[in-house]
């Protein structure tokens with residue numbers, strides 16, 4: 293049984309912006325129902341930081357123009373300036389699926405890291421990430437995982453990752469996705485696997501199945517596409533427009549069929565259109581997987597995505613000390629409010 297725990301605290305002060313009138317700020321401490329990590333929901337924070345979240349269009353255009361020169365991922369350079377796989381791994385040196393071009397990562401975050409270059413265009417606005425662009429990247433990642441499974445089966449913990457634009461940690465502007473694979477789980481995956489096992493032993497059911505059953509009836513539920521269900525998490529990890537997706541009944545990435553990948557690609561594209569509508573231009577996504585050599589009944593493949601600050605002269609970042617070093621979660625508005633805004637946006641679109 294899923295327990296959604298929250299406690300409300302308030303702080304009173306005399307506000308200089310309102311002629312020193314007494315004002316109350318509300319802090320909602322929410323416990324993640326799986327990991328028990330705290331996330332603080334701070335009412336009014338979105339309004340306070342919103343001026344940093346949209347991009348300065350002139351500065352963004354300048355960044356795009358400057359980085360287009362000699363961009364290794366643009367079509368005129370991609371054959372000569374990106375690494376190749378060893379011939380024994382991929383005979384042709386690289387993998388091509390639709391518009392996606394898969395190459396090894398020159399300096400990746402894990403011992404087996406690749407990049408899926410997603411488009412021939414150097415820059416895409418968030419509303420231009422069509423499902424097909426994302427799906428081609430996923431399909432390329434799957435081909436790579438299958439090849440890796442044949443040649444190096446001990447490397448069994450993959451994660452798909454997007455960092456888009458410098459505010460999201462990307463050194464290259466050109467749209468791309470990373471597949472990181474290593475012999476040990478990433479920390480959050482390890483924690484989720486351990487906690488999911490514990491939950492299943494205690495409750496004799498899967499946390500992920502229980503979560504979906506409960507959340508389908510809640511304000512936080514967004515939509516279902518194929519076997520993928522989309523929601524706003526009760527206690528966000530980072531909380532900047534954070535959205536979660538769960539692929540029900542699939543515990544690792546090679547278990548996903550094209551229908552499930554398509555559900556993920558379509559959902560990402562919808563949420564990115566919402567981010568675009570809100571004025572954002574940068575984002576991160578992670579897709580977490582259990583070990584690829586066994587099916588786990590107690591764990592489901594799941595995704596988190598967040599928007600990041602805009603490209604601005606102030607170089608504002610939302611990686612401040614509390615989430616980055618103290619490991620606490622923080623959200624700038626109530627998850628239920630965010631879900632309401634996303635659903636309102638999607639309702640007005642004919643394909644949703």
Ligand SMILES: [Zn+2]
Nearest residue numbers: 363366414466
């Ligand atoms: Zn480029």
